[in-house]
Amino acid sequence: MRKLLMALVGATALITVGVTGADAAGKKAEVLHWWTSGGESAAVRELANAFNAAGGEWVDTAIAGSGSTARPIGINRIIGGNPPTAMQFNTGTQMNDLAEQGLLRPLDDLAQxxxxKAALTPAFYEAIQYKGHIYGAPINDHGQNWLFYSKAVFQKAGVTDEPKTWDEMFAALDKIKAAGLIPIAVGGQPWQLQSMFNAILLGEGGKDLYSQVWKDLSPDAVKSDKFKHVAEIFAKLRNYQDPGSPNRDWNVATGMLIDGKAGIQFMGDWAKGEFIHANMVADKDFGCILGPGESNFMMGGDIFVFPVLKNAEATDAQTLLATVIMSKEGQLAFNSKKGSVPVRLDVDTSKLDACAQKGLTALKDPSRQILAPDVLTPQDIVQSVGDLIAQYWTTPSMTADQFSDQWNQIVAQAK
Structure with a gap:
């Protein structure tokens, strides 16, 4: 992504962002995002309704797929002089190159x-900044290391307890397989496989190893026996997927749990939005675990950035949208459908579901909090390592030693 951006910037360095269709009169705002699943669409409607009720006019540009599909399209538009009013990014370093080129509107005055600052955790307040200036309006806090499971499948397979260790996990997976069901619903896309690997790294490897790998970029940590143990657990899970997993979208995998076809899915809490959309109840119809292993909360999320626009009315629409995004009411309405929790600390979350309450309990303990790689690590490393993890998943002949060697090569070349 960074290479694409820099190439486009070099080719269009003299382009000035002009008045486009997004700069239309009034409080009309074209919002580019990739929230298209059932639960995601329901959440977006809540945000759009709040913006419209505040006097705006939401113009929806939803791009099916994931951020890896939508981001290049939005970046092309911003650099090419045809920007949307606002665009979704993940919290962290994804916005930095656009900010460096002066293509994003700073939000310092509005944030002040x-x-x-008072409404956000220090980590998230830092994560929406680049070189001391605020460029992102955060909408949620996503837990990225959840394990969801179907209560009906567990019951049919004779799994009576939530697995707290990997020995218990593999025993449960074996029972599900023996019952003629799919043990793990996997979407064989690099970002999904990377999410699964990171959940195992944080849970089984522990917070210290996870931090050494993603924050410190330590080659010794990646060569450690503990890291290789994590890699071997991840590789063993290949035996519990089904033949339809390659290129399966994450929400389709979640649907396999909803339909009682599969037992477990490793996924961020946006998957919970699909359960909610299907009228399923947390801790009754489905379960959720931050584990097995250390029960930490991997914090990520979504932000909206606002391209520089020349039209004053379009800029006013951006201000209104950022205000709605950061409002207590907007945050609660959106996150109640999305599966995530509000990023603001002062929102009444007492009515959120049982899984959300588990996440909120973890977030009250700073020792259990850790930032997602998108926040900690340069994007070129995150993307390249994601490709490697996918290659490791689909190459049973690759050993954990070879995997760790290639990981270190990627990091060394990027430094």
């Missing part, structure tokens, strides 16, 4: 007026 509305005291965003």
């Amino acid at each position: 007026q509305q005291n965003w």
